[in-house]
Amino acid sequence: MQNGSDVAYEIATADGDKYFYYTKNDPTIFFYHKNKEIGSADVKMMVKYLNKHNDGKKVNAIIKNVKVVDERKSASKD
Numbered sequence: 001m002q003n004g005s006d007v008a009y010e011i012a013t014a015d016g017d018k019y020f021y022y023t024k025n026d027p028t029i030f031f032y033h034k035n036k037e038i039g040s041a042d043v044k045m046m047v048k049y050l051n052k053h054n055d056g057k058k059v060n061a062i063i064k065n066v067k068v069v070d071e072r073k074s075a076s077k078d
Contacts, residue, residue, distance in 0.1 A: 003030040
């Protein structure tokens with residue numbers, strides 16, 4: 001994944017598709033499916049869209065089911 005940070009965040013969908021990822025390079029988020037970039041969005045634009053469509057309740061419901069698992073290896077002291 002060429003854009004964004006050195007960390008890729010996996011997004012597992014409700015139907016079990018685990019091939020969605022995103023990376024960040026503030027303020028932009030880059031979205032990938034099966035390691036191919038499918039789009040990007042500015043965080044402020046995303047918030048503006050959600051507010052315009054009154055989707056705050058949907059976001060809060062989704063957040064309740066979010067799990068964050070850090071699978072990065074810790075740096076070695078050698």
